[in-house]
Amino acid sequence: MTKKVKIPNYIRIAIDIAHRIVKNEFAEGSKITGRTTLVSIYQVSPETIRRSIALLKDMDVVTVNEKSGIIINSRKKAVEFLNKFKTQSDFNNLKSETFELLNEKKKIDNEIEQKLNSIIKFATQLRNVGTIIPFESTVPVDSSIIGKSIGELNFWHHTKATIIGVKRDNETFLSPGPYFTLLAKDILIYVGNDEVLENVENYMINPFNRI
Known part of the structure; x- marks a missing residue:
């Protein structure tokens, strides 16, 4: 069974905020009054919120103003952020699945090696009995x-x-x-x-x- 990559909390929160922007729950040009509000919404530490907002800021989804708070820039950028994350998530899952397949291949290779050793051992036993056919x-x-x-x-x-x-x-x-x-x-x-x-x-x- 394939084990999916676990998504850190700060990424989950950034995705949720982006979804809210796309759905107009956080409208373009509106302000979220500081990280404290998001801390109370998501019940996580301020550092987690800071990392979430930093992701969105890097994609120009939001602007951070120390005095006026967090400003929503663009729904379009929020959509781009979600699409980018989906691509990265698919890549990470593909990488995880590939490592699992490599591990399975290693197990199969070990089993094949054991079978070959048994065949060699069996052939050696037959050779040791000279020309006698079993x-x-x-x-x-x-x-x-x-x-x-x-x-x-x-x-x-x-x-x-x-x-x-x-x-x-x-x-x-x-x-x-x-x-x-x-x-x-x-x-x-x-x-x-x-x-x-x-x-x-x-x-x-x-x-x-x-x-």
Whole structure:
């Protein structure tokens, strides 16, 4: 969700005064008798009002006379002031949104880097087993090994196969430890000699048979 730029009070007040001028609540040529009146209207400090009036003065919306107070110069200038602020506000919001997108991009880049590291790690594991091509077997839905951990099953002892990964849904778990619990339809990725495929397939059907 995009976070909008917070507008300081003195700018909000300057905008409100400009709107009042445009709506003729403060007519051209009329006077606002000093900053004290605006302090009471907006319930803010004199310094806040001073900064608000300074913005309007810079755009020739008002003239400040120490003796006669604040004089309204022009509705046209008030409109120009409002248009200028809208442009600046849009720019600030666009800048804020851009920084948020950059932060999101950074998060995505980090996630991609993590995935690439996993792929590299997985590829390294396969390379380390030499020319042995890993086998894959799917855990049957009625297998007795479902709900048991790799360590609990003493998997290598019974099959002579080394599990290097487990595919589950759209996720691959690399180097699952002895506490990794197997579920129905998990795809086991393992290495070993030519006979381990048959060993694993048989063991998933009847884990109580020993090799």
